[in-house]
Amino acid sequence: MNLFFLVWSYLKAKPLNTILNIVLLALGIAVVTVLLLFSKQFEEKISSNAKGIDLVVGAKGSPLQIILCNIFHIDFPTGNINLKEAEQITKSRLIKKAIPLALGDSYETFRIVGTTKELVELYKADFEQGGWWVGKMDVVLGANIAEALKFVVGSEFESTHGLTQGGHSHESKFVVKGIMKRSNTVLDNLIVTSVESVWHVHDEQGSDEKSASIQQRDSTVTPSKLIPTHPAGDSTKEITSLLIQYRSAMAAIQLPRIINGQSRLQAASPAFETARLFTILGVGVDILMVFAYVLIFISALSIFIALYNSLKERRYDLAIMRSMGASRAKLFISVLTEGTTLTLISCIVGLSIAHALVLIMPLLFIEMQKAGITGLIFYSEEWIILAASLFLGLLCSLVPAIQAYRTDISKVLAGN
Amino acid sequence: MIKIADLTYSYTQKHIISFPSFSVSKEEHCLLLGESGSGKTTLLHLMGGLLRGYSGNIKLNNTELSSMTEVELDKFRGRNIGFIFQKNHLISALTVEDNLRVAPYLAGIPVDTSHMQKVLSDLAIAEKSKNLVSEISQGQAQRVAIARAVINRPPIILADEPTSALDDKNCERVITLLLAVAEQNKATLIIATHDHRLRSIIRKQIQL
Numbered sequence: 001m002n003l004f005f006l007v008w009s010y011l012k013a014k015p016l017n018t019i020l021n022i023v024l025l026a027l028g029i030a031v032v033t034v035l036l037l038f039s040k041q042f043e044e045k046i047s048s049n050a051k052g053i054d055l056v057v058g059a060k061g062s063p064l065q066i067i068l069c070n071i072f073h074i075d076f077p078t079g080n081i082n083l084k085e086a087e088q089i090t091k092s093r094l095i096k097k098a099i100p101l102a103l104g105d106s107y108e109t110f111r112i113v114g115t116t117k118e119l120v121e122l123y124k125a126d127f128e129q130g131g132w133w134v135g136k137m138d139v140v141l142g143a144n145i146a147e148a149l150k151f152v153v154g155s156e157f158e159s160t161h162g163l164t165q166g167g168h169s170h171e172s173k174f175v176v177k178g179i180m181k182r183s184n185t186v187l188d189n190l191i192v193t194s195v196e197s198v199w200h201v202h203d204e205q206g207s208d209e210k211s212a213s214i215q216q217r218d219s220t221v222t223p224s225k226l227i228p229t230h231p232a233g234d235s236t237k238e239i240t241s242l243l244i245q246y247r248s249a250m251a252a253i254q255l256p257r258i259i260n261g262q263s264r265l266q267a268a269s270p271a272f273e274t275a276r277l278f279t280i281l282g283v284g285v286d287i288l289m290v291f292a293y294v295l296i297f298i299s300a301l302s303i304f305i306a307l308y309n310s311l312k313e314r315r316y317d318l319a320i321m322r323s324m325g326a327s328r329a330k331l332f333i334s335v336l337t338e339g340t341t342l343t344l345i346s347c348i349v350g351l352s353i354a355h356a357l358v359l360i361m362p363l364l365f366i367e368m369q370k371a372g373i374t375g376l377i378f379y380s381e382e383w384i385i386l387a388a389s390l391f392l393g394l395l396c397s398l399v400p401a402i403q404a405y406r407t408d409i410s411k412v413l414a415g416n
Numbered sequence: 417m418i419k420i421a422d423l424t425y426s427y428t429q430k431h432i433i434s435f436p437s438f439s440v441s442k443e444e445h446c447l448l449l450g451e452s453g454s455g456k457t458t459l460l461h462l463m464g465g466l467l468r469g470y471s472g473n474i475k476l477n478n479t480e481l482s483s484m485t486e487v488e489l490d491k492f493r494g495r496n497i498g499f500i501f502q503k504n505h506l507i508s509a510l511t512v513e514d515n516l517r518v519a520p521y522l523a524g525i526p527v528d529t530s531h532m533q534k535v536l537s538d539l540a541i542a543e544k545s546k547n548l549v550s551e552i553s554q555g556q557a558q559r560v561a562i563a564r565a566v567i568n569r570p571p572i573i574l575a576d577e578p579t580s581a582l583d584d585k586n587c588e589r590v591i592t593l594l595l596a597v598a599e600q601n602k603a604t605l606i607i608a609t610h611d612h613r614l615r616s617i618i619r620k621q622i623q624l
Contacts, residue, residue, distance in 0.1 A: 001514065001521040013509035316505045323466060324564075325494015325523035327487050410467040413501060413576075414457050 003330075007338045014310065021303050022346045025392075028295030029350025029385060030357070035288055036381055037358045041373050046072070049186045050270040052122050054252065057081070057089060057259055058241040063268035064277065070101055070241045071270055073111050073186055074367075076162075077103050080238035081265060083224070087232060089242065089259060090225050094251035099243040100226045102198040105159040109366075110145045112159050112174070112191040114198030116227065119243070120180065123187040129153050130178035136200050139174045139193040143182040144370065151176050159201060172201055189370050195227050199237060300396050303342055307335065307400040318404050319412040332405040339397025340390050347389035351382060417442045417571065417604050418463065423472035425458060435459050435472075438622050440604055442571070445595065447615065448608040450624035456608035457576055459624065463606065464497050464574050465489045476572060494523030498565030498603070500594070502577040504557045506549040512536075512560050513545040519567045535563045538600070539593070558590065566597045573598055575607045579614065587613050 011018045050071050058066040061078025068075035083100075090098045099122065102114030113119070117132060120140065130153035133140055141151055151157075155176045174193065182188055224232040226242070246252060252269075259267040311318075318331055359375030362368040417440055424434040433455045440446045450456045461467040463474060465481050468489070474481045476496060484492060506515050516535070520527045536542040539559040544552050549560065558578075565573055575594060579587040591614060598605040607614065615621065 001517040001527065005514075006510075006518070006521075009509045009514065316503075317507050320499075320501075320505045320507070321518070321522055322490065323464065323493065323497075323499045324519045325490055327490045329487075330522070410458075410461045413461070413466065413505075415503070 003334055003337055004341070007334060007341055010310070010314075010338060011341065014306075017306050017310075018342065021299060021306060021342055022349060024299035024302055025296060025343060025346035025389070026350035026353060028292050028299055029347055029389060030353040031288060031292035031295065033351055033354030033382065033385060034357055035285055035292070036379065036385075037354060037375065037377070038373065039285060040379055040381075041377065042371070045185075045371060046274050048184065050274065052245055053243045053270055054246045055244040055255060055259075056241055056268045056270065057086070057244060058266055058268070060264060060266045063266060064273045066241065066266060066268040067270050067273040069103070070243065071186070073113075073190065077240045078266065080240055081242075082235055083226070083230075083237040083239055084233055084235040085262070085265065086239055086242050087225055089265070092255065092258070094247055094255050095244055096247040097245040098226060100195055100239045101241045101243065102195045102238075103240040104198060105161060105201060107157050107159050107174070107191060108149060110142075110149075110189060110191055112139070112193060112198065114193055114195040114239075116195070120187065120192060122243075123183050123185045125180040125183045125185075125187050128179045128181045130176070133177050133192075133194055133197070136194065136197050137172055137174050138177040138197070139191050140178040140180060141176055142180055142188040142190045142192070144188040144372075145191060146176075146179040151179070153177065153179065184372055188372065194229070195239060196229065296392070299346070300392050303339060303393070304396040304399070307339055307397050308403075311335065311400045311403050315407060315412050318407045319409040322407065322409040323413065328405045331407070332401045335401035335404045336394055336397050339400070340393030343389040343393030343396070344386075347386050350389075351385065417444070417477065418446075418606070419473065419475040420459075420463070421473040421475075423459075423462070423470060423474060425455075425462060425467070425470045433458065435624065436622060440606065440620070443598075443602055443604060444620060445598065445605040445618050446607070446620040446622060447618045448606065448622050448624060449610065449615070450608075451610055454624040456610070456624055460574050460576050460606070460608045463572075464499060465493045491524065494519075495525065495568065496570050496572055498568065498570040498573045500561055500565045500573065500575040500578050502581060504561040506557055506560055506564075508549055511546055511548055512541060512552065512556075515549060515560055516564055516567050519564050523568050525568055531569075532567060535567055535597075538597070539563050555586065559593070562590075562593060562597060566601050566603065569601050569603075571603055573601075573603045573605045575605065575609075577609050577611070578607065580609060580611045584613065587611070591617055 053071060056066050056070045058070060058077065059079030059081050065075050065078055069077050086100065097118065099115060099118045101119070103111065105112040128143065145151065153176055156173045158173055174191070174197070180187065222232045224230045224234070230237070244255070246255065256267040256269065259265050321331060355375040357375070358373065362373050419439040420435060421437040423437070424432055426432040435455065448456050448459055458467065462470050463476070468482070468486070470482065479492070481489065507518060510518065513532070513536070516532055517527055533542065536545055539562060541556055541559050541563065544556055549557060552560070578594065579590050582590060594605060607618065
């Protein structure tokens with residue numbers, strides 16, 4: 001016999017009431033926790049994906065689309081930009097680093113990105129197997145792709161146009177040269193290759209001469225600043241976008257204005273666009289949050305009413321316990337313990353439901369799996385949720401506990 | 417064992433009740449007789465420390481009850497007094513056995529399991545020990561209440577109208593049982609009642 005046994009017996013004596021209270025509060029806590037797990041992980045993903053990229057330059061169009069397409073790889077390109085124009089921007093002193101991206105093809109919904117080694121270095125990815133691409137049509141795979149498609153070094157595949165399956169298929173075969181370690185960034189879902197490989201696939205019908213690499217030309221030709229293996233000033237070639245890293249804070253003010261001043265180019269800031277995206281999505285999150293708080297409030301009220309009513313029924317129990325030697329303080333604490341036990345159980349059930357849901361969801365929605373959302377991550381905020389539910393338990397049981405404390409044993413036992 | 421002297425208690429400023437002085441020695445049993453409203457229950461509650469703020473003297477085991485703080489009094493009550501009420505007031509959320517365990521737990525005394533088993537079998541409720549109190553009969557419930565009152569081996573047992581709702585046969589059974597457990601535990605039994613059937617059984621009687 002101890003306090004918890006006594007409290008537990010009382011909770012067990014009214015199983016339906018207890019279960020209702022636990023389910024109500026657990027649901028509220030689960031919704032809050034699911035939102036927490038999602039928004040935290042999304043924020044982390046977004047910031048790790050956009051890390052080191054201060055500006056994205058693409059063809060004129062929606063800046064949000066440019067960000068979604070070129071950083072998160074979940075939207076289509078706004079169009080292409082001329083390589084020569086892109087090179088001209090790169091000359092600016094405000095730019096520290098510029099990484100070209102050439103998009104357009106995919107394999108089994110995984111996007112093929114024509115770029116330079118700098119992109120892989122930006123995400124600090126190492127090789128799990130194999131190494132860098134050497135020639136045209138050599139690719140390096142992200143960890144998720146190798147896992148999903150069971151590819152190894154040496155595997156071959158044909159790309160399709162666009163981002164969806166079953167598009168127009170190109171004839172040239174890509175060869176896997178390397179597989180990267182998991183970096184928990186968007187890179188895990190990308191097939192990375194040289195820009196020339198992407199050009200090559202799209203140049204199939206035309207003459208191949210134009211895309212001859214610099215080694216085959218005479219050495220007097222200056223190499224492109226963007227694509228070192230390609231001659232500079234080639235206005236016949238196009239890329240999708242440039243990922244830009246500023247040299248100084250000054251660039252944040254000047255560079256977007258300079259670029260947007262040119263008729264065919266559009267500059268988009270990842271920080272600004274993702275913040276904008278969050279405000280749009282935030283409304284939905286806020287509504288869910290309000291719903292969760294209403295649930296929690298109702299369950300708190302329900303726990304309070306249940307305790308208050310059961311204390312009325314238990315007047316005799318309390319008086320008898322006093323007659324057996326229990327102090328006022330002991331009864332006070334036992335009622336508080338009953339309230340907090342309820343909310344604590346609810347909290348643990350709620351957190352478990354939330355983690356289980358977030359664990360299951362990526363199995364149902366491939367996009368979440370790609371985004372790397374997992375239920376096996378715990379945030380320090382969950383301690384706050386736990387502490388808050390303990391506090392809620394204390395709050396709900398305070399008035400009933402005071403009632404228990406004030407019980408006039410003699411009056412109750414005299415039975416009047 | 418028990419010494420009452422010049423005891424008065426005021427319900428309100430105008431409603432004051434005074435009690436006769438008397439004393440009860442160890443292992444002696446005593447009836448507090450009186451009609452409804454004569455203050456039997458009040459006296460019993462005063463003696464049990466359930467009601468405070470009296471004037472005069474109540475000495476149990478040479479301890480003046482009013483000299484103790486409320487917490488001390490709670491502890492004293494848990495160790496020295498067993499209560500039996502007209503209604504059994506068992507804790508319905510618990511089993512028979514756990515109802516008995518609550519008493520030493522609340523009094524802060526370690527549970528003596530073998531003593532508990534003995535009390536249960538003496539009162540013929542051992543086979544019901546794992547049942548919830550809602551699953552036992554009225555008579556069994558009363559025996560559980562008696563068992564609970566004596567489980568801590570208190571030197572004083574205070575009973576409030578334990579027999580008044582019972583027929584003659586059950587009345588006799590309960591009073592015999594009470595006297596037997598008091599005997600076994602070497603306890604002083606004080607019964608507040610208006611039940612005249614008990615007059616022939618317990619000699620010492622205080623008329624209120």
